[in-house]
Amino acid sequence: MDHxxxxxxxxxxxTKIVLMIIDGLGGVExxxxxxxxxxxxxxxxxxTLAAEGICGLHTPAGPGITPGxxxxxxxxxxxxxxxHQVGRGVLSGLGIDFDIQPGDIACRGxxxxxxxxxxVTDRRxxxxxxxxxxxxxxxxxxxEIPGTELFVKTVKQYRFLLVIRGLxxxxxxxxxxxxxxxxxxxxxxxxxxxxxxxANTASEFILKASDVLADSSPANMVLxxxxxxxxxxxxxxxxxxxxxxxxxxYPMYRGVSKLIGMEVLxxxxxxxxxxxxxxSNWNDFDFFYVHIxxxxxxxxxxxxxxxxxxxxxxxxxxxxxxxxNPDVIAVTGDHSTPxxxxxxxxxxxxxxxxxxxxxxxxxxxxxxxxxxxGGLGPRFPAVDxxxxxxxxxxxxxxxxx
Amino acid sequence: MDHxxxxxxxxxxxTKIVLMIIDGLGGVExxxxxxxxxxxxxxxxxxTLAAEGICGLHTPAGPGITPGxxxxxxxxxxxxxxxHQVGRGVLSGLGIDFDIQPGDIACRGxxxxxxxxxxVTDRRxxxxxxxxxxxxxxxxxxxEIPGTELFVKTVKQYRFLLVIRGLxxxxxxxxxxxxxxxxxxxxxxxxxxxxxxxANTASEFILKASDVLADSSPANMVLxxxxxxxxxxxxxxxxxxxxxxxxxxYPMYRGVSKLIGMEVLxxxxxxxxxxxxxxSNWNDFDFFYVHIxxxxxxxxxxxxxxxxxxxxxxxxxxxxxxxxNPDVIAVTGDHSTPxxxxxxxxxxxxxxxxxxxxxxxxxxxxxxxxxxxGGLGPRFPAVDxxxxxxxxxxxxxxxxx
Numbered sequence: 001m002d003h004x005x006x007x008x009x010x011x012x013x014x015t016k017i018v019l020m021i022i023d024g025l026g027g028v029e030x031x032x033x034x035x036x037x038x039x040x041x042x043x044x045x046x047x048t049l050a051a052e053g054i055c056g057l058h059t060p061a062g063p064g065i066t067p068g069x070x071x072x073x074x075x076x077x078x079x080x081x082x083x084h085q086v087g088r089g090v091l092s093g094l095g096i097d098f099d100i101q102p103g104d105i106a107c108r109g110x111x112x113x114x115x116x117x118x119x120v121t122d123r124r125x126x127x128x129x130x131x132x133x134x135x136x137x138x139x140x141x142x143x144e145i146p147g148t149e150l151f152v153k154t155v156k157q158y159r160f161l162l163v164i165r166g167l168x169x170x171x172x173x174x175x176x177x178x179x180x181x182x183x184x185x186x187x188x189x190x191x192x193x194x195x196x197x198x199a200n201t202a203s204e205f206i207l208k209a210s211d212v213l214a215d216s217s218p219a220n221m222v223l224x225x226x227x228x229x230x231x232x233x234x235x236x237x238x239x240x241x242x243x244x245x246x247x248x249x250y251p252m253y254r255g256v257s258k259l260i261g262m263e264v265l266x267x268x269x270x271x272x273x274x275x276x277x278x279x280s281n282w283n284d285f286d287f288f289y290v291h292i293x294x295x296x297x298x299x300x301x302x303x304x305x306x307x308x309x310x311x312x313x314x315x316x317x318x319x320x321x322x323x324x325n326p327d328v329i330a331v332t333g334d335h336s337t338p339x340x341x342x343x344x345x346x347x348x349x350x351x352x353x354x355x356x357x358x359x360x361x362x363x364x365x366x367x368x369x370x371x372x373x374g375g376l377g378p379r380f381p382a383v384d385x386x387x388x389x390x391x392x393x394x395x396x397x398x399x400x401x
Numbered sequence: 402m403d404h405x406x407x408x409x410x411x412x413x414x415x416t417k418i419v420l421m422i423i424d425g426l427g428g429v430e431x432x433x434x435x436x437x438x439x440x441x442x443x444x445x446x447x448x449t450l451a452a453e454g455i456c457g458l459h460t461p462a463g464p465g466i467t468p469g470x471x472x473x474x475x476x477x478x479x480x481x482x483x484x485h486q487v488g489r490g491v492l493s494g495l496g497i498d499f500d501i502q503p504g505d506i507a508c509r510g511x512x513x514x515x516x517x518x519x520x521v522t523d524r525r526x527x528x529x530x531x532x533x534x535x536x537x538x539x540x541x542x543x544x545e546i547p548g549t550e551l552f553v554k555t556v557k558q559y560r561f562l563l564v565i566r567g568l569x570x571x572x573x574x575x576x577x578x579x580x581x582x583x584x585x586x587x588x589x590x591x592x593x594x595x596x597x598x599x600a601n602t603a604s605e606f607i608l609k610a611s612d613v614l615a616d617s618s619p620a621n622m623v624l625x626x627x628x629x630x631x632x633x634x635x636x637x638x639x640x641x642x643x644x645x646x647x648x649x650x651y652p653m654y655r656g657v658s659k660l661i662g663m664e665v666l667x668x669x670x671x672x673x674x675x676x677x678x679x680x681s682n683w684n685d686f687d688f689f690y691v692h693i694x695x696x697x698x699x700x701x702x703x704x705x706x707x708x709x710x711x712x713x714x715x716x717x718x719x720x721x722x723x724x725x726n727p728d729v730i731a732v733t734g735d736h737s738t739p740x741x742x743x744x745x746x747x748x749x750x751x752x753x754x755x756x757x758x759x760x761x762x763x764x765x766x767x768x769x770x771x772x773x774x775g776g777l778g779p780r781f782p783a784v785d786x787x788x789x790x791x792x793x794x795x796x797x798x799x800x801x802x
Contacts (some may be wrong), residue, residue, distance in 0.1 A: 036760070057776075061403050061800050065410070068801035081405060091802050158474065188559050241578030270570045344799055346792040348776070372762055372776050378457075379778045 001387055003239045006078075006396075010241030011214065015393040017242065017287045018278070021076060022314060023069070023253075024296030025333025026057075026349040026368065030304050030340055037295075037339060038350060039367040041311040045318035046352070046366040049329060055363035056376020058385060059346075060335050066346045069296075070094070072334035075258045077289075078386030085229020086259065087171070091195060092161045094255020098153055100163065100230055102175030105171045105198055108226045109152075109160040111136060111219035114210075118184050118221075123177065124158045125219040133160060136219055143208045144199055162205070162224065169197035176206065177223040185223055197230035213265055235261030236287075240386055241395060244280060247274045248291035257289060269293065275317050282324055299337030300344075307339050328355040328392045330385065331366070348379050355392035402788055403431025404640045407479075407797075410641030416728035416794040418643065418688045419679070422477060423715060424470070424654075425697030426734025427750040427769065431705050431741055438696075438705060438740060439751060440711035440768040445717035447767040450730060452615075454755030456764035458746075459786060461736050467747045471495070471699075473735035474657045478637060478690075479787030487660065488572070488629020491800070493562045495656020499554055501564065506572045506599055508628045509562040510553075512537060512620035512719055515611075519585050519622075524578065525559045526620040534561060537620055544609045546602055563625065564607070570598035571630075577607065578624040586624055597629065636662030637688075641787055642796060646682055648675045650693035658690060670694065676718050683725055700738030701745075708740050729756040729793045731786065732767070749780050756793035 027037035034040075038377040060075040061067040061082065063390055086094075089106030111133065113122040128136075140152040140160070140323055152164040172191040178184065188202035199247045201222055209222045236244050238261075245319030246257030249269025258264050263285070267277040271292050278288055292314055298307035321329060329352070336347040350371040361375030376388070389397050422487025428438035435441075460482065461476040462468040471492055472482030487495075490507030501507055512534065514523040530536075534555045541553040541561070552564040553678055573592040579585065589603035608622045637645050639662075647658030659665050664686070666676040672693050679689055693715055699708035722730060730753070737748040751772045762776030773779040777789070791797050 026760075028758065061789065062406075063781075063785035064790070064792035065402075066797060066798055066799045068794065071801035082403075088802070095802075126538070155750065320751060341758065345758075346789070346797070368760060369763060373774065377778060378762075378776050379781065 004159055006387055007234065007239045007241070008205045009397045009399060010239070011395055011397050012241060013393060013395045015286070015395060016044050017328045017330070017389055017393050018290065018321055018326045019076070019288070019330045019389065020290045020292065020321070021073065022292045022295050022311070022331065022333050024299040024335060024337025024344065026336025026338070026345070026347050027299070027307065028338040028340060028347060029146050036368050037299070037307040038311060039369065041308045041315070043311060043366055044386060045315045046331060047364070049318065049331060050352045050366040050370065051364045052360065053352045054358040054361050054376055055366070055371045055374030056351050056380055057371045057378050058332065058351050058382040059348050059367065059379055060382045063379070064346045067335050068344065069252055069334055070256055073253065075382035076332060076334055076385055077260060078240065079233065079260065080383050084231065085214060085234060086231060088226025089161070089228040090230060092155055092159070092226070093163065094151055094259065095252045096155055096161060097251040097254060098151070098161060102230055103163065103165070103168065105164045105167060105169070105204070105227060105229055107162050107224045108155070109162050110177065110223045110225070111158045111160070112221050112223050113218040114185070114221040115393035120181050120183060120221070122218060123181060123223065127157050130154065130156050132219065133157060136213065136216055139212045139216065142212060143205060145204050148201055150205070155288060158219070162196065164201055165198040167197050167201060169400050170194035171198060171227045171229040173199045173202060173227040175225040177225050185221065188224060202227070207267060224326050231259065233260060235365065237261055240390060242287035243285050244287040244289065245285040246291070247277045247288045248289070249274060250291070250293050253291045253293070262289065271314055271317055275320050279320065279324065295333070296337045299339050300342055302339050302342040304339035328353065328389050330354070330389050332385065351376060351385065353385070353388055353392060357392050357394070402786065404635050404651065406621065407788055408635065408640045408642070410798045410800055411640070411791065412796055412798050414794060414796045415640060416687070416796060418729045418731070418790055418794050419691065419722055419727045420477070420689070420731045421691045421693065421722070423693045423696050423712070423732065423734050425700045425738025426735060427737025427748050428708065429739040429741060429745070429748060433536065437769050438700070438708040439712060442709045442716065444712060444716040444767055446716050447732060448765070450719065450732060450755045451753045451767040452765045453761065454753045455736060455759040455762050455777055456767070456772045457752050457776030457781055458769065458772045458779050459604070459733065459783040460749050460751050460780055461783045464780070465747045467745050468736050469745065470653055470735060471657055474654065476783035477613065477733060477735055477786055478661060479641065479784050480634065480661065481784050485634060487632060487634065489627025490562070490629040491631060493556055493560070493627070494564065495660065496653045497554055497556055497562060498652035498655065499552070499562060499564065502566065503631050504569065506565045506568060506570070506628055506630055507794055508563050508603070508609060508625045509556070510563050511578065511624045511626070512559045512561070513622050513624050514619040515586070515622040521579060521582050521586060521622070523619060524582065524624065531555065531557050533620065534558060537614065540613045540617070543613060544606060546605050546754050549602055552604070555639055559620070565602055566601065568598050568602060571595035572599060572628045574600045574603055574628040576626040578626050584744065589625060603628070606632050618638070618702065632660065634661060638662055641791060643688035644686050645688040645690065645798055646686040647690045647692070648678045649690070650675060651692070653693050654692045654694070663690065672715055672718055676721050680721065680725065696734070697738045700740050703740050703743040705740035705749070723786035729754065729790050731755070731790050733786065752777060752786065754789055754793060758793050758795070
């Protein structure tokens, strides 16, 4: 649904909403005709929410599409992920909790190896360990370029983040990664006239980097990709009219929340810590996004049983949420991460929307199969979730007379 | 889903896909509370595929829309049929297996009757028999226009195909059919400056046609409609990244496949011959489209029982497909052709998508009613089918990080 339409209808109300995103929640069966992770888990509290609420399965980014965590979260937050794409540099910053400011230009750096002629021989510098990356970043931090402030941060292995602050220039600069070995790194070409300063600064950074890294073989050069700035999107509050807080222990999810203007609360990364933060901030916000990470990690490790136990642990925390008496509780995942695939997948994701006002359906428990028969449908767009939540929270005006 | 989006995500894989389109598959009940054709048919093999796969009902071209075979096939192939419309001339060529080349201008001709003042008295020349059409086409083939090659082919009754080759001119020329009797045929007006040569050539052809047909009353004149050229669409391979073969015994379906760049294999029109062609070409392609025609013909004839037996015959061939061990088998129709309506209809069409990776649903047999409760949903856009097939064949990259 178009943001300009929904923001026109959103109205204030004295109601509170909790949206819990259980990362990688959806699964598939391990054995023929066996249960999925969610079906195998004992979840009496979630089952009650499902029985009292309305259920379904959402597709985050379209039929058959396996989304990354960023686009999948945006979709559940009501931002069409195909229309709201974030540059790789900004995404890298979000993933390590770097506080990117408006006007900053972020890009992802790779340490690489070049030969004496300057031709790339390894685009990932032999996948150096993260510890070495940290030492190399220290070297890069000695680089100074007048008129700008530079930030260099270790991401992992051969990857780092470069942020250029204070330039007042466009981020539209081409990648320098030649994409194959045997070629020299490309020049950082400006893709529009307004990006010339950025390109020059990047060029100067690369030149100085090759100097300071000269003796650091195999990591004796850098490649820069995904030049980007904070996107210019309507904030979550502007679109949906709620004062929103994000409770997420992992950087990536705090980052995505910050991107749409949610207030990010301090929390540990254990589910019970997150619920504690929810409780202690209950009076200060209308909308709480609570993120559970470990289901996804278990799925990616291919550990069906561990994913089941994380889901069971989350279930035991549900009474602490219901005790707060929210007007709407929504529980879903951002995408599926079936343990048998050890990876994100395209499978639709279970959803409960629970309120006093929803029309109950035939889903009597929280499972993929029960949700298929639910009132929200077996394969509905994730961006539908927010308007339905708002309606249940009595936060949308009538459309038309 | 936008082709530019999906083509960006498509990746090669060592997986094979069979898409069987049973023409006009969907039906409705003959008697109140009785079974549909598919429900009446004994289909143990399709039922097993349905029980193991994920099912649903697709709408080829939108709610309530009854599509022709061309648009319905395009939809299942992932081409939005409203955005991908083919001119009538090109469609006529496809329907008679004429090999339209890039740059050719095709249009549909009608033999008609004109009076002494040149006014149309019968737009269909008394629906002359096809044999007479063939004789008249011989006369039209004597027409020569310098700088062009002309092809005149009988379609059926009063309808023929005219193809103009070698002009290097746009096809955008208006129909000459005045749409009512008592009026003279219209001039073939160019609709843009680049179509002038086409309009002049058409005008010259019409003049010469009225000469050679002067003594052939009632078919003493021609009307030309639907000037068109091959559309400039992305090929199936470009969009979905598969090497695709079409196995279809009837010209129209070979034509539609060729239009999107599938390789069209030689085959007879019996289902078992088509499966033989599938088997003998198994190693050479990633994707096989197999078309079954006779369900639709039986439906159009209003022969419920014959449609049932064609479905049962197709069912007996399924084990020969599963024996090839495809990674994905999809079975659906292009549209519904209920025998009680004796015509194509708007009713959603049953679909099975079967793979090791699909999440099973509650559909335990292949029938309209079982598919309504399936995980794909009871009324989903046909263009969703291809991305879901590709996902199940592990042929789509993750979207975003």
